[in-house]
Amino acid sequence: MAHITRVALPLAVALAIATPAWSQQSDAGLEEKARQTLESARETADAAADAVDKSEQARDVSAGILRPIYRLAEAFAFPAFHWVAFAMMVTGVVSFALQLTLGKLAVLAKFAFSPAEILSDALGLLISLVGLVLTTQAAAENSSFPSSAAAVLSATVVGVIAGFIFYLWGQRQELQAVEGRRKTATPPAVAAKTGEKSK
Numbered sequence: 001m002a003h004i005t006r007v008a009l010p011l012a013v014a015l016a017i018a019t020p021a022w023s024q025q026s027d028a029g030l031e032e033k034a035r036q037t038l039e040s041a042r043e044t045a046d047a048a049a050d051a052v053d054k055s056e057q058a059r060d061v062s063a064g065i066l067r068p069i070y071r072l073a074e075a076f077a078f079p080a081f082h083w084v085a086f087a088m089m090v091t092g093v094v095s096f097a098l099q100l101t102l103g104k105l106a107v108l109a110k111f112a113f114s115p116a117e118i119l120s121d122a123l124g125l126l127i128s129l130v131g132l133v134l135t136t137q138a139a140a141e142n143s144s145f146p147s148s149a150a151a152v153l154s155a156t157v158v159g160v161i162a163g164f165i166f167y168l169w170g171q172r173q174e175l176q177a178v179e180g181r182r183k184t185a186t187p188p189a190v191a192a193k194t195g196e197k198s199k
Helices: 002-054 056-075 081-109 115-142 149-185 188-198
Strands: none
Touching: 002 056, 081 115, 081 149
C-alpha cells in the first residue's frame, strides 16, 4: 500500500501541474481556430455579397422587389401619413408589450405556457419598435410631424388606447385557446364524470 502511495502521489502532482498548462494551451488553440474560422466565414460572405452585387440578374430581382414598395411610398405620400404610421407603431408597441407581460402572467395563472406565443409576441414587439424608430426618422426628414407637439401627443394617445384594446382582444383569444386545448386534452368520459359531480 505504501509502495502504491509513493508511486501514485508524484503522478497525481505531475498531472495537477500539467493539466492547467495543457488546458491553457488547448483553450488558446481553440480560440485561435475560432477566430480563423470567423475570419474565413466573413471573407467568404463578403466575396459572395460582391459577386451578387455585380450580378445583373440579382440587380433586376432587387429592383423588382423594391419597385412596388416605392409605388406604395408614393401612394402614401399624403400629409397625415407620418401621423398615422406613428400611431400604428405605438399601437403595436403597447399591444405586444402588454401581451408579453400582463398577457403571459394571465396565461401562467391558468397553469399554461406557450413558447410559440411568446416568440410571436416578442417578434411583433421588435417589429413595432423598429417601425417606430424608422417612422420617426423618416418623419424628421420628410415632414413637420415631429415639430408639432399636438400631432405627436395625439398620435401617441390614439396609439396607446388602440394598443390597449388590441391587447385585451389578444389576451381574450389566448385564454380561450388555453381553455380549448384543455377541453381537447380531457377525455370525454372524464369530462362527463366531472359534469355529473358538479351537478
